[in-house]
Amino acid sequence: MANTETTGTSTGLLMRDGLVRRVGEAVAIGFLVVVAGIVTIIVSTRVDFGLLETIFPRFVDAFVRVLGIVIAASVLSILLGMFIGLGRISTSPITSRITKGYVEFFRGTPLLFQLFVIYFGIPGLWGGAGFPIPNWEIPAAIIGLTLNHSAYVGEAIRGGIDAVPDGQMEGARSLGMSRVMALRQVVFPQALRNALAAIGNDQIILVKDTSLLTVIAVPELMTVFRDVNSTTFQPWTPLIWVCLFYLVITMSMSQLVNAAERRGDPGRDGSLSALAGMFSRRGGGGS
Template identity: 70%
Template structure:
């Protein structure tokens, strides 16, 4: 009875929360949002341009941060103390300082290393954004990779070495596929955070989604109408990335019938084509 009561209380609380939030959203959409401004081709076009720019920055930064993060994670487990300490220092710096600080250093500080007029980039905002996001999130991906490798039993490496594999080959063919599976959820979560971190790029003059919102709000004195566009566009990116991560997790689910291991196990010597024992 107590279990049933707790479940009913939870359902009541969750339902009440949904009704309250839903009612608030309906009230905002019906009383605070200007439908004519919301559907304006000019407003929609400006937000769409910013959306495409954010998608391009996210794609490039995601690929670079994951790639760099793999090497940072491998550096963390390196048998070389120099490599390990450098990787640890990199992670501690970029996780220990705000992303906004890092963007300021790259956007404002780096050009000052050149003499006036000699900096090679005329439009430095977007490259600085990509560099800042890549360096920051590579540190988090590196820690996720390191945690994924640590979660692989030591016997996996020992078994691979006993078969004559070198340490590099054992890492590449035995340990890293399992580590990637262990770290995939954390990496996917970090890449979704990367999408939301693009909202900080407005402070370095990148014409992204929040920058468009600020301009429209300043001109129209109407915050709620452009905020609807901001919400829809960010959700479009983050929900799409969540679907990609979920798909990758299903493909790497080695223990299920639909996963990689499940498909391979059908062809093992101890099983038949129909999945039964021989």
């Protein structure tokens, strides 16, 4: 077939790049106009600015609480997730199967169920009254989010390890390093870099998962919304705060992930190398 023929005859609508681009723009702009219109109407007719100010401190309280829970669960789930990920690739079938089971369970059941097990189930073992830990909802929330998200982080890290070429392990072993040493010095730092995007995604989901904590009596953003709504019957005013406060956390988190990704690229020194260094220089690990 002659190339000159095809340009004239077989250009369907989707073959014309310029046209597709303009149609896409039109749709996107149309979408923006509709959304902006709806938001403008709602804000101007349904949002009570006086109330917005009055309820602000309550949302700040909830926000601080959520932030604390997020930071704790985030750090703990990433740490635990590293061990889960390493467990998954263990040469011991016992370790790899047990960690696989862990991942299957925590990914395979709803987070809300897991929170119920921890929040209701564990005190239930004391027969209701004798449970010794006050304000159990906060530790329960942190434990639940940590266990759940460490399963996802573990899978991300396992994927990151699998993506490191076999030659890296062989190169390290050929120098006389043990498998554990080669993992720590060579494979794991690269795996962490590979897994960064997936871990970041999961941590953003973790932030949003804190909205479930309202069900186990943690006074978080959704809880404040319900309190305000049920006394004022003005849903739109508190919803504004809910939206903004979640976005503050999730958007700064994705900035953080982007920055870590840039700095973690080979050829630059930065936070990730420092993080990797923490694992390579410190302590003689287990086997």
